Amino acid sequence: MLDMERKLKIFKALSNQTRFMIFKNVFTGGYTCSLDKVQPGVKVNPIATCVSTVAEHFNFSLPTISAHIKELKEANIITVEKKGNKVYIEPNIEIIRELAECFQTLVTNFDNNRELFFGDTLSVG
Amino acid sequence: MLDMERKLKIFKALSNQTRFMIFKNVFTGGYTCSLDKVQPGVKVNPIATCVSTVAEHFNFSLPTISAHIKELKEANIITVEKKGNKVYIEPNIEIIRELAECFQTLVTNFDNNRELFFGDTLSVG
DNA sequence: ATATTACTTAGCTATTTAGCTAATAAGATT
DNA sequence: AATCTTATTAGCTAAATAGCTAAGTAATAT
Numbered sequence: 001m002l003d004m005e006r007k008l009k010i011f012k013a014l015s016n017q018t019r020f021m022i023f024k025n026v027f028t029g030g031y032t033c034s035l036d037k038v039q040p041g042v043k044v045n046p047i048a049t050c051v052s053t054v055a056e057h058f059n060f061s062l063p064t065i066s067a068h069i070k071e072l073k074e075a076n077i078i079t080v081e082k083k084g085n086k087v088y089i090e091p092n093i094e095i096i097r098e099l100a101e102c103f104q105t106l107v108t109n110f111d112n113n114r115e116l117f118f119g120d121t122l123s124v125g
Numbered sequence: 126m127l128d129m130e131r132k133l134k135i136f137k138a139l140s141n142q143t144r145f146m147i148f149k150n151v152f153t154g155g156y157t158c159s160l161d162k163v164q165p166g167v168k169v170n171p172i173a174t175c176v177s178t179v180a181e182h183f184n185f186s187l188p189t190i191s192a193h194i195k196e197l198k199e200a201n202i203i204t205v206e207k208k209g210n211k212v213y214i215e216p217n218i219e220i221i222r223e224l225a226e227c228f229q230t231l232v233t234n235f236d237n238n239r240e241l242f243f244g245d246t247l248s249v250g
Numbered sequence: 251a252t253a254t255t256a257c258t259t260a261g262c263t264a265t266t267t268a269g270c271t272a273a274t275a276a277g278a279t280t
Numbered sequence: 281a282a283t284c285t286t287a288t289t290a291g292c293t294a295a296a297t298a299g300c301t302a303a304g305t306a307a308t309a310t
Contacts, residue, residue: 012140085277097232103225
């Protein structure tokens, strides 16, 4: 389970527009890093593979993007893997899955408690 | 649907420990504001009903807590209602529900895309 | 009418953040 | 070996943030 500290880090990481966009970019851009393992040579959506490639999509300096990626990594919502010269980036889907579950649990518990207390359901306006 | 700006505000609101704890407090503390409407006089879990009551649970000044509550409100994850002297606070469950759905969609799409591309499923290690 | 309660606003300070450039490190290429 | 590519680190600045106290507003109670 994600403890509070981890959640705070994730929220902080995603609270900045630049980092949010980088995350989106990494998440939707492709998983060349994975692909390399499975089908070497196959290149799809090479948008978000490495730091400088990500940086090309932003009007910020490479060190700025690098620092943001570091923060996303420390929040554990992306993983990075150095291969030779480059740092390959992947979304950490398991953490996002956990986060989704956290929010879902919150909502479900709320609904259940409400039903228990008031004896109504959400469908009843 | 929550656009990026709204999401950024929510993440920012939840990225600070004090605000996170206030949110937790409000979320789990009780919904006296709602109860007042339904069953006037019934008091349950009066922990998070109003600003000063929330503030009692923190070692920060009332203005500090007030400002945090304002930010949670502007992120739209709580609602506030002034009744006479007091400001009653409730969690905005619908926004949390939307957020849960966003994350769930992200995860589901990821899994589907992966299956489409690689022809495997998550259960296959 | 006055005092009290509940909350917000104003104005301040210390700290953190997000950006930059320049310098450094470490592979890859020639 | 020398150079180029990729990325990080260091050191800087402007702006934002999170806390505070004091003062102000508005409703309630005396």
